Amino acid sequence: MTALGFLYPGHSAEDDYQRMEHLLGSDIRLDVIHTDIGEDAHRVDALLEMGSPDRLAAGVEELRLCGAEAVVWACTSGSFVYGWEGAHDQVRDLARAAGMPASSTSFAFVHAVRELGVRRVAIGATYPADVAELFAEFLGAAGVEVTGVRGAGIVTAAEVGEWTEEDVRALAQESDAPEAEALLLPDTALHTVSHIEKLESQLEKPVLTANQVTVWEALRLTTRKVNAPSLGTLFTKQPLTQA
Structure with a gap:
């Protein structure tokens, strides 16, 4: 069993992860932990607060108890709003707090x-x-x-x-x-x-x-390769690089 952890802000489209878990097969588990988003606003100041270290760290212990092998901050705007270097710092802080490989949806898109x-x-x-x-x-x-x-x-x-x-x-x-x-x-x-x-x-x-690449990124962090045609080209194409 491969257990993948996701810190997901608030409640909007988290049922996408249930759908993906069903499509990926019985030996992959997607554990979604909801973080407190503060103000729900696609505005720079609100997004910076949403992705702050304290808010992300609050969900880490629950992920460890779930047995997650990797964690992805499942939020694009709450990561890229920090800029390229700042988003790297965010992921490093998350990995340190969680004690496991970490990434974010923004980097998932890049990879x-x-x-x-x-x-x-x-x-x-x-x-x-x-x-x-x-x-x-x-x-x-x-x-x-x-x-x-x-x-x-x-x-x-x-x-x-x-x-x-x-x-x-x-x-x-x-x-x-x-x-x-x-x-x-x-x-x-x-x-x-x-x-x-x-x-x-x-x-x-x-x-x-966003949710598609977030799950793919967690699989990448655990070196799992899954063929799932219903999840698009990304889940069927043979790897070209080691990002």
Whole structure:
């Protein structure tokens, strides 16, 4: 049994992890611990507080008791808002507090893009435009070329959690660009796991979504490779790099 731990802010789309656990097989367990988000706002000051060391450390003991082998901070905006170096510091602090390998959803996107061997990506974010641009800057620091950024202007994770499949597909279609080799949907509050196959068929390219890459990153940290076609190209492609 491989036990994977996730620190998930609040309650929005955590049922995506239940779906993924079912799809991955009986020997992989996904343990989701909810962290206190403070103010639910896609605003820089609120996001910095959401991802603060004290808030993340509060969930670590419960993960250890679950027997988790690795932990991922399952929040994109609450990691990239710290910038490239600051996000590294956040992950190092989390690993030290947890006593196990650690990462975040922001780095999961970087590693997943490298795994697919793509260089140019489009971003379809639920966030306000200024926050979405910070994600583009984070990817740029990793050497990923962003062809375009669309911010939907949604302020709270609670509202994002209510989005329908139609909403998700519309965001994907509006955000894609012909020159992009993959589309990224970076909000862990967004339900996407049930839609990835349809999105990839619709756009005819890989689609990386926040909860999808978060689980893939935890598997990467434990050196597990799982073939799960319903979770998209990322879960079926043979590895190209060791990120």
